[in-house]
Amino acid sequence: MPSFLKEFFKRNGVGMGSVMLGLVLFWTIGLIILPQLSMLDFSFRPNLPPPEIGGPKDVYTLENYKYLIYGPEGGSQDYNAVDLRVFFRTLVAAVCVTVFNLILCYPIAYYLAQTKGNHIRIFALMLIIPYWINEILRAFALRIIFGETGVLNNLLVGMGLFDTPFDFIRNDIALYAGLGYAYILLMIFPIYNVIESLDRNQIEAARDMGASWPMIHRRVVIPYAKPGISSGCTMVFMLSAGALAAPQILGGPSSLWFTQLIYQQFNDNSDWPQGAAYAVVLLVTCILLVLAIMRLFKVNMGDIGK
Template sequence: MRNWLRTFLARNGIGLSVYLLGAVALWVIVMIILPQLFMLDFSFRNNWQQIDPSRMGGPDDVYTMVNYHFLAFGSPNNPDPFNVVDVTVFFRTIVAAICVTLFDLALCYPIAYYLAQVARGGKARLLVLALIIPFWVNELLRAFAFRILFGEEGTINAILMGIGILSDPIDFVREDVALYAGLGYAYILLMIFPIYNVIESLDKNQIEAARDLGSSWWRIHRRVVIPFAKPGITSGCTMVFMLSAGALAAPQILGGPSSLWFTQIIYQWFNTGSNWPRGSAYAIVLMLTCVLLVLILMKLFKVKIGEIGR
């Protein structure tokens, strides 16, 4: 460590070294460690409803599991064996996020493969541009645009009814189609680019060799391309899953009246419920579950965390 520091100082000079180390320290401590620590701390605290504000910070302000207990079992006068609403929403959010991830993977793998191995020069650049430009529009505006597209009086219904496929409009928003489409579309680039990066570094000859040895297209992908692209696929899936499970704007705007995303509950506790400790507990549970799922996924597909970072 000391040697490393010495060479680092020698290479960059004192001024730059201090700046670089300071920036990294600021980033790690202020943006990563501290917020999580505060959240963790908060989640074990009593809120002002449970403890008198004048006694906060005093000897009575002890750590408590009450917020986690509430997520699992609800209020003391809850007749159900567990907190039906919150727990259901929690699992529905996780499952829905997994579905969005799988949907994105199915959609993006062919696009990434096409971009990386098939398309040449200008065509590939044009396609990348077409993928990126919609993201110049603000996320909220894009969500509202989807609402217009998928709404009961929306463009898609109008077209389907116009060409006679539907006689009555389908409420895509109520059916959550709009929400899943919106979420899927929101993170499409995060799925495409990691996969694209990996597949682009795959030697074309590998594909041709497999083909020459008699492989069908399907087998070439299963045995050569997908194993090679695994780090990219895992990386893309991780990001899409994490972000869709943690999305707020899209569920807020595109979610049907009966569907609640877990983040919306968290938001309510922080905002309208003004119960930050409870919101923190909910957020911690969501985060830990997501991390755990990702770790399991990586274990299953034998991907190391270092490979994802590439």
């Protein structure tokens, strides 16, 4: 038995350790790895009627992946411009949502971590309570707020800032705001958990030496909070790129999300192999982007797991 397992069972006991290990393995293998492998297998299969599945025509093929790049055979364009445009726009939008959340949440996380008092608990509770409501209901609430006759437009028109209501839905402002709001806690609390352990004496020492607040954050706080920042950015980016409810409810007519294409392939077109191929491409691309950014900023997987 490996030494880390011996230490694990020694700390938790054989019974409890076996239960915990079994649950982790069930979660990892049964609910993550096996479904993804099944999805990967589907992506290489042709779309056949049920009676022909498993027959001589049911062989592995790359056609589902070629469709994303080249579109249907005999199409009017050399490339599948529509789907590729939606794919890259989804990734860029997910990056923008992640950067927006980081800029918004870093000061909040720093304030929560470095300020003491009961009012901080109340502030944290006010952040958490809205997330007791289902994500779909929150998305519909945001649609009401950002609608042409919604609260925000009524306020702006009433203040005289706009003569006519502004279409926040069609301009994707509601969508990006909804995505940023949906995952704000996933950015705040990883950063908060790291900054909370930062010794305030380091900040005071930097201030005594004449460092400005921007320099203190750039040289002291941000390098120390890098694991929390990496963890928060990873979760927000992956979930934003894979979001479905917010784009469906808050997206305008021209803001098609790549997950909506996947949904259409699975449910509207009943083309599970094509939908699986699109899902695999999105998953692999997001993982490669995250790994590339981690390498660029010199962050390893152990930092994210802290």
